[in-house]
Amino acid sequence: MTQHAGSETRRPASGGRNAAARNRAALIAAAREIYAEHGLDAPLSAIARRAGVGQGVLYRHFPDREAIATAVLEENVRQVEHAAEADGADLPKVLGVVTWHLMESAAFIGVLHADGRTSSAPPPYTVALSLRVARALHRHLPADHPLAAEADDLMVAVGMVSGVVTGPTREHRGRRAEAAWRLLGVEVGPVLPFEE
Incomplete structure (x- = not known):
């Protein structure tokens, strides 16, 4: 040969x-x-x-499929964290980034609902990702903000918005997200991905 x-x-x-x-x-x-x-x-x-x-x-x-889904979710959370750490960051700006990810990623919505308190235990990595998002948001939550009354109120509000961010088009999902935040009386900045 x-x-x-x-x-x-x-x-x-x-x-x-x-x-x-x-x-x-x-x-x-x-x-x-x-x-x-x-x-x-x-x-x-x-x-x-x-x-x-x-x-x-x-x-x-x-x-495998789980590895790439996890990588996408990790990237979503990383962008939220970077938005929270950026110069001039405030709660409305970070909520705008979170809302963009809610509109773009159904899997991200699942992460935000994975607080470990449901009857079926979520995978540990989703609980860790959810806690990272909560920390990034709470970093900018003023003590006198309406969503600061109880420790979980901010993430409950995010979960409520995530529940209505549905629809066939990005525009439709965006209108629903804006309406939900407005009804909750929460100011949200531009709904955009975080650009480094």
Whole structure:
């Protein structure tokens, strides 16, 4: 049997670590879009196509459906935390970021309802993510704010808004979110993702 020179050596991935990081970020962004359009049961192949990579690349970064869903949720929470830490951050601005994620990610809504007090125990990672969002929001909650009366009031309000953020289009979901915050008497800043 003839062996070709170099056949035993691994070819370096084009772009190295930079390409791997770009591919991972593209997969997370694509998963967020696909999940928003088709739900968490969407085919993983659709995520790979949207990201512009092969399925092998997807599985190299995320071995299963839960891994990529977790990565999307982690990215959502990280953006909320960064919004809370940004210069000039206040409760309305951070609530605007939270509301954007509610409108874009049904899975994020599930995380915010995972406070560990329901009859069926949520996965531990979702409880941890929910607590991180609560800490980010409470960091900017003034003591005299209407949602500061009880320790859980702010997250209950977020949960109430998440329950009405439904509808076929982003515009419809946005109108419902704005109406819910208005009815709760809570000021919310621009409903946008956090840009670093």
